[in-house]
Amino acid sequence: MAADLHPLAPHHLPAFITAPGETDxxxxxxxxxxxxxxxxxxxxxxxxxxxxxxxxxxxxxxxxxxxxxxxxxxxxxxxxxxxxxxxxxxxIDIPDFSGLFGRMAHALERIAGMAPRQPATADDAATAEPATAAAAGDPTTPHRTESEHA
Structure with a gap:
């Protein structure tokens, strides 16, 4: 590249200057x-x-x-x-109030002697099976007599 230099150009060019047509x-x-x-x-x-x-x-x-x-x-x-x-x-860990309220509702239904409501999901169905068995008069589940409610 030194042979092609202009006479007024410095003789020591930095390494990052490339010749025309070469890759920069x-x-x-x-x-x-x-x-x-x-x-x-x-x-x-x-x-x-x-x-x-x-x-x-x-x-x-x-x-x-x-x-x-x-x-x-x-x-x-x-x-x-x-x-x-x-x-x-x-x-923030928000507590699960829906499960708590659902358990309270089931307990109040049992106290009032009402038929339990139908579960909405498969998880609720597994927890509601003993209550439905008691409501259907299954002899294997313990029942409370009227004297026990009082």
Whole structure:
């Protein structure tokens, strides 16, 4: 390259200056590093953005769905308050009141002597089988007499 230099050009050119028609290695390396950096930062951002959903995944289905919706709202609207609300909701363990109220309702039905209601799911059917057997007069289940109710 020294033979083709202009007489006014410096005799010692830096290593990153390439001759015309050759591949610019520094530009290619810089482009690859920039592409990897953008992809890496984007993956870190999305991983951080889904943190509330991953935390709420072990909780109840309704709580998980609310956190997921808040995460999507935060992603598409760029309102960070939705993400903070989703994170706080994921951190809070909401007690399962539905199971407690269902047990209280079944107990009150038994006390009142009413026929138990039909279970909605297969899990409820397994817990309701002894109550239906008692209501049907199954001799293998213990019954309370009228004197025991008082």
């Amino acid at each position: 290695v520094l530009m290619v390396v810089s482009a690859v590093i920039l592409l990897l950096a953008v992809l890496g930062i984007g993956l870190i951002f999305l991983r951080l953005h889904t943190l509330p959903e991953r935390m709420a995944h072990k909780s109840q289905k309704l709580q998980f769905e609310i956190v997921a919706v808040l995460g999507l709202l935060a992603l598409f609207t760029h309102v960070h308050l939705f993400w903070v609300a989703g994170l706080l909701l994921a951190l």
